Amino acid sequence: MILTGFMGSGKTTVGRRVAELLGREFIDLDHYIVESEGRTIPSIFESDGESGFRAIEKASLKKIINSTDAVISTGGGIITYEESRNLLKDNEHHTVYYLSAPFELLYERIKDDENRPMLKQGYEAVSALYESRAPFYEESCHYTVDAALSAEETAGILLALENTGGK
Numbered sequence: 001m002i003l004t005g006f007m008g009s010g011k012t013t014v015g016r017r018v019a020e021l022l023g024r025e026f027i028d029l030d031h032y033i034v035e036s037e038g039r040t041i042p043s044i045f046e047s048d049g050e051s052g053f054r055a056i057e058k059a060s061l062k063k064i065i066n067s068t069d070a071v072i073s074t075g076g077g078i079i080t081y082e083e084s085r086n087l088l089k090d091n092e093h094h095t096v097y098y099l100s101a102p103f104e105l106l107y108e109r110i111k112d113d114e115n116r117p118m119l120k121q122g123y124e125a126v127s128a129l130y131e132s133r134a135p136f137y138e139e140s141c142h143y144t145v146d147a148a149l150s151a152e153e154t155a156g157i158l159l160a161l162e163n164t165g166g167k
């Protein structure tokens with residue numbers, strides 16, 4: 001199981017819970033990057049820029065996607081590159097679930113988090129980013145799931161889908 005979606009959609013919170021319910025390992029791709037790089041996400045953005053972070057992110061996804069049956073939560077920008085979108089959509093090991101919710105709700109959840117460098121662009125730019133990314137999440141997932149519910153409810157929906165239509 002792989003979870004995608006915009007910042008604040010609950011990929012980490014819900015992913016950790018579904019992994020618990022499924023009895024599987026949980027891997028947060030951002031956390032994996034922080035551990036393997038020995039640097040925080042903001043410091044990677046600061047020294048390597050967004051493009052540097054994206055390159056690390058793409059390589060990290062490639063490395064782990066076929067080597068684990070863990071529940072993987074991705075970062076919100078994982079759909080930036082076509083190669084990553086194809087990798088998500090066509091991979092043989094994981095069903096990809098897009099956690100979808102209205103921007104206003106997501107922004108309320110994340111607006112004060114200083115660990116998300118993309119927010120520095122300000123409300124209007126982040127809102128535009130949300131709009132521009134939505135079709136990419138849609139095209140690279142197998143299921144779109146409502147993430148405006150409680151984390152427990154969304155986890156329950158994912159569990160049911162994984163047990164019936166999951167890989």
Ligand SMILES: Nc1ncnc2c1ncn2[C@@H]1O[C@H](COP(=O)(O)OP(=O)(O)O)[C@@H](O)[C@H]1O
Pocket residue numbers: 005006007008009010011012013014073109110147148149150151152154
């Ligand atoms: N379904 C939810 N309902 C309410 N708050 C949530 C929900 N899912 C996550 N949150 C909260 O929103 C914030 C971002 O959640 P997180 O799991 O880090 O999202 P993501 O990994 O998609 O960026 C956290 O403070 C978390 O507690």
Ligand SMILES: O=C(O)C1=C[C@@H](OP(=O)(O)O)[C@@H](O)[C@H](O)C1
Pocket residue numbers: 005006007008011012030041074075076077115116117118
């Ligand atoms: O949307 C983005 O471009 C990003 C989202 C973050 O992950 P979350 O979606 O877990 O916040 C993290 O990968 C980085 O700050 C960039």
